[in-house]
Amino acid sequence: MRAALQAEMAPGERTLWSGMPDARRMKAAFGIWLFAIPWTVFSCVWTGLAASSWLVRMPQTEMEWGFGIAFPLFGFPFILVGVWMLSRPFAARSAARQTIYGLTDRRLIRVTMGRQHKIESVRIAQMGPIDLNVSRDGWGTISIQTGSHVDSEGDRVTDRFVAAAIPEADKLHRMIIAQQGA
Numbered sequence: 332m333r334a335a336l337q338a339e340m341a342p343g344e345r346t347l348w349s350g351m352p353d354a355r356r357m358k359a360a361f362g363i364w365l366f367a368i369p370w371t372v373f374s375c376v377w378t379g380l381a382a383s384s385w386l387v388r389m390p391q392t393e394m395e396w397g398f399g400i401a402f403p404l405f406g407f408p409f410i411l412v413g414v415w416m417l418s419r420p421f422a423a424r425s426a427a428r429q430t431i432y433g434l435t436d437r438r439l440i441r442v443t444m445g446r447q448h449k450i451e452s453v454r455i456a457q458m459g460p461i462d463l464n465v466s467r468d469g470w471g472t473i474s475i476q477t478g479s480h481v482d483s484e485g486d487r488v489t490d491r492f493v494a495a496a497i498p499e500a501d502k503l504h505r506m507i508i509a510q511q512g513a
Contacts, residue, residue, distance in 0.1 A: 332351060332429075332430075332431040332442070332444065333349060333431065335431065335442050335444055335448075336349055336431050336433045336440065336442050339440060339442055339450050340433075340435060340440075341437070344435045344436060344437050344438075345435060345436050346433050346434070346435055347434045347435060347436060347506055347510070348433065348434040348499070348502070348503055348506055349431060349432065349433040349434070350431070350432055350497050350498045350499060350503070351427075351430065351431050351432070351497075351498075352427040352430055352432070352494075352495060352496040352497050353427070353470060353496050353497075353498070354424040354425070354427040354428050354496070355424075356470055356496040357420075357423055357424055357427055357495065357496050361420045363416050363419050363420065364416075364417065364420065366416065367413055367416035367417045367419075368417070370409070370412070370413045370416065371410065371413025371414065371416070371417060374406055374409035374410045374412075374413050375410055375413075377406050377409075378402075378403050378406030378407060378409070378410060381402035381403045381405075381406055382399075382402075382403040384399055385399050425445075426443055426445065427495075427496060429443055429444045429445045430442065430443045430444075432494050432497055432503075434503060434506055434507065434510070436510065437454060437455060438452045438453060438454045438455060439452060439453050439455075439458075439475070439492065439494070439507065440452040441492075441494065451492070453475060453477050453492040455507070455510045455511055457477050457478070458475050458476075458477065458492075458507065458511060459475065459476035459477065459478070460475075460476045461473060461474070461475050461476070461504060461507060461508075462474040462475075463500060463501065463504045464500075465500045465501050465504075469498060469499050469500065469501060469502070470496060470497065470498055470500060471496075471497065471500030471501065472493065472494065472495045472496065472497070472500065473493070473494045473497070473500055473503060473504055473507075474491050474492075474493045474494075475491060475492045475493075475494075475507075476489055476490070476491055477490045477491060477492050478490045
């Protein structure tokens, strides 16, 4: 992973800090389960009940045939969405195992290896207010405001670069502040 980070650096850019997130600390991603479990259970039950009319007796009229096909098919996308939501925490943990962060003298970089090679960075000069959430053992999350924009509904949205579940979060925070002052 460190080689992947080094490969993304510009000539003359030097690494000040690097670290990989701890996938086991990404518990916030499991919050979606509070919604996903009842969603998926309801979708499965609804679709099962809709399909059960065919199991009880064969449809006799065209309308029964139509509803007997349409209702279960209508429920199937809801089941797929539920399964997708249930998989999100595991996908986030998998991505964390393939991610490395690096602070250079010019920017903060996130490199994610996987099916797609993804590079995100924010220049020191673009960084706004920084939120730090750190535990006693030094692991934490840094959220950096990078700008804002107006969405399609006219609401102002704050853009953020988030480094979650990283080691030495307080040290990284101090280093970013020092780089902003340089």
